[in-house]
Amino acid sequence: MPIAFAEAGQPFVISRIAGSDSVRHHLTELGFVPGTTVTVVQNNGGNLIVNVKDSRVAIDRGLAMKVFS
Helix, strand or coil: CEHHHCCCCCEEECCEECCCHHHHHHHHHHCCCCCCEEEEEEECCCCEEEEECCEEEEECHHHHCCEEC
16 A cells, blocks of 8 residues: 555555656655655645654655555
């Protein structure tokens, strides 16, 4: 399931990252790595705020659809 559909406060472990090499590289630089536990802080149906590796990161729905739990 892509994290774009996750509820706020729901922790999950990243299982895979989809997309082109540049998208996967960008998400990896932000801390979205398979095996990492992340928590959705806010999901307003578009942009998401996610806790990842002790940091809050904002990503748009397009990127959130490429991160799977």
